[in-house]
Amino acid sequence: MKRIQIFLAGAFIATGSLFAQSSDAEWQAGLARMKSLVQTDPGQASDEAEQLLKGKNKKNPELVIAVARVFLDAGNLAESEEYLALAKKADNKSAAVSLLEGDIALAKKETGVACQMYEQAIYFNPKNEQAYLKLADIYKGANPQQAIEKLEQLKSVDPSNILADKKLAEVYYMNNDFDKATDAYARFIDTPEATEDDMVRYAFALFLNHKFERSLEIVNMGLKRNAHHAAFNRLAMYNYTDLKRFDEAEKAADVFFTEADKVDYSYLDYMYYGHLLSALKKYDEAVVQYQKAIELDNTKTELWREISDAYEQKNDYTNAILAYQKYYQSLPANEQTPDLQFQVGKLYYGKGTQSDTLTVSFDERKAALAAADSVFTIIAAAAPDSYLGNFWRARTNSALDPETTQGLAKPYYEEVVTFLTDKNDPRYNSALIECYSYLGYYYLVANKLPESKEYWNKILAIDPANATAKRALDGIK
Numbered sequence: 001m002k003r004i005q006i007f008l009a010g011a012f013i014a015t016g017s018l019f020a021q022s023s024d025a026e027w028q029a030g031l032a033r034m035k036s037l038v039q040t041d042p043g044q045a046s047d048e049a050e051q052l053l054k055g056k057n058k059k060n061p062e063l064v065i066a067v068a069r070v071f072l073d074a075g076n077l078a079e080s081e082e083y084l085a086l087a088k089k090a091d092n093k094s095a096a097v098s099l100l101e102g103d104i105a106l107a108k109k110e111t112g113v114a115c116q117m118y119e120q121a122i123y124f125n126p127k128n129e130q131a132y133l134k135l136a137d138i139y140k141g142a143n144p145q146q147a148i149e150k151l152e153q154l155k156s157v158d159p160s161n162i163l164a165d166k167k168l169a170e171v172y173y174m175n176n177d178f179d180k181a182t183d184a185y186a187r188f189i190d191t192p193e194a195t196e197d198d199m200v201r202y203a204f205a206l207f208l209n210h211k212f213e214r215s216l217e218i219v220n221m222g223l224k225r226n227a228h229h230a231a232f233n234r235l236a237m238y239n240y241t242d243l244k245r246f247d248e249a250e251k252a253a254d255v256f257f258t259e260a261d262k263v264d265y266s267y268l269d270y271m272y273y274g275h276l277l278s279a280l281k282k283y284d285e286a287v288v289q290y291q292k293a294i295e296l297d298n299t300k301t302e303l304w305r306e307i308s309d310a311y312e313q314k315n316d317y318t319n320a321i322l323a324y325q326k327y328y329q330s331l332p333a334n335e336q337t338p339d340l341q342f343q344v345g346k347l348y349y350g351k352g353t354q355s356d357t358l359t360v361s362f363d364e365r366k367a368a369l370a371a372a373d374s375v376f377t378i379i380a381a382a383a384p385d386s387y388l389g390n391f392w393r394a395r396t397n398s399a400l401d402p403e404t405t406q407g408l409a410k411p412y413y414e415e416v417v418t419f420l421t422d423k424n425d426p427r428y429n430s431a432l433i434e435c436y437s438y439l440g441y442y443y444l445v446a447n448k449l450p451e452s453k454e455y456w457n458k459i460l461a462i463d464p465a466n467a468t469a470k471r472a473l474d475g476i477k
Contacts, residue, residue, distance in 0.1 A: 049070075099131055144175045203216075203231075216240070274293065304327035321348065324343060353365070370400075373393060404438070436456070437468060
């Protein structure tokens with residue numbers, strides 16, 4: 001008899017298990033039919049719901065919630081609320097029911113009610129992951145700190161929760177807290193939860209924090225998934241450029257500009273490409289990219305300075321001057337400072353002293369030096385506490401008097417000597433040696449040998465091994 005009882009008990013358990021599986025399969029099939037009908041034949045979908053929730057099924061909160069969500073997902077809020085009411089009758093202390101009520105309220109743009117319901121879901125089940133995440137989504141725009149607090153609460157009850165880390169990374173990234181964003185991304189980037197978008201944001205946050213090597217590691221992970229992804233190729237070019245790995249940067253740039261998918265180019269793309277080409281000494285190509293950047297964003301007038309530098313590197317001082325003047329003139333009057341004007345003078349000086357007579361005629365060089373002298377005159381007057389204005393006036397006038405017969409540079413070098421000797425600072429020794437060299441040579445040409453010897457000896461007092469001064473003194477003897 002006992003054996004029969006055991007057999008019957010086992011049969012009952014097995015039958016009960018099969019019945020549960022059968023019921024669950026029926027529910028899933030019914031829900032699937034509802035989902036397929038809810039958009040095309042909503043009336044039939046409602047009939048299916050009524051059939052599915054006959055008898056005891058209407059007291060099953062899990063099933064009632066599933067039915068309500070079919071209508072909610074289809075945008076049928078009225079019917080989803082009917083089934084919400086039924087779910088609340090079945091279990092009014094269910095976290096899942098509170099979560100559903102919050103979702104319906106959110107769909108109705110009743111954000112305050114939604115927050116209350118999500119908090120209630122957490123009250124009923126402190127580990128309700130979705131409630132924390134949905135609250136974080138609500139708060140992340142208007143009150144990011146509150147969003148972070150909710151996610152930290154989720155982490156406190158579930159320390160290994162990857163979705164919390166994922167959402168934390170998103171919130172920190174949105175609010176430009178890239179240090180904390182990178183920490184959060186690092187905790188889940190190697191999991192299946194990490195999407196390409198996560199990898200892009202993580203790599204970009206690392207790039208902005210100047211962690212170029214680590215950013216490049218993530219970029220290369222992304223490129224293994226999708227070799228033509230625009231953002232990964234963009235960041236490859238950026239990172240390689242900042243790491244001064246210019247050959248690899250050029251290869252990345254070629255892919256980015258010719259093979260990447262769905263690229264929306266920004267001024268920053270062309271600017272970086274310009275920097276890269278300039279580093280590769282491809283100055284004409286660099287200028288083209290800088291000009292493209294300005295065309296996309298004409299407020300980035302500082303790029304005219306980059307264009308000027310590129311032209312200067314190839315000794316095209318005429319275009320370098322034009323580009324720099326565009327940069328200077330784009331600035332507000334209060335930002336047009338003497339130190340910026342100083343570069344214009346140096347460019348004119350460069351044009352006036354370049355040796356390529358095929359590019360610049362004698363008259364053009366002379367005019368450029370005159371223009372340089374005008375600029376340095378203004379700087380000397382505007383910054384009397386600096387020696388540089390007169391120092392460059394001296395250099396410019398020396399170039400205008402290459403034989404040193406007129407002594408055009410003499411008064412300016414003498415001004416510099418007076419200014420710098422009073423400083424008594426070794427940092428100015430090289431400038432003083434230049435001044436003494438000119439004055440020593442000037443007096444030598446004028447056949448005033450005692451004065452000439454005086455200046456060569458001043459040089460040796462600073463630099464006893466100076467070969468030029470020694471040769472000059474040997475010649476005077």
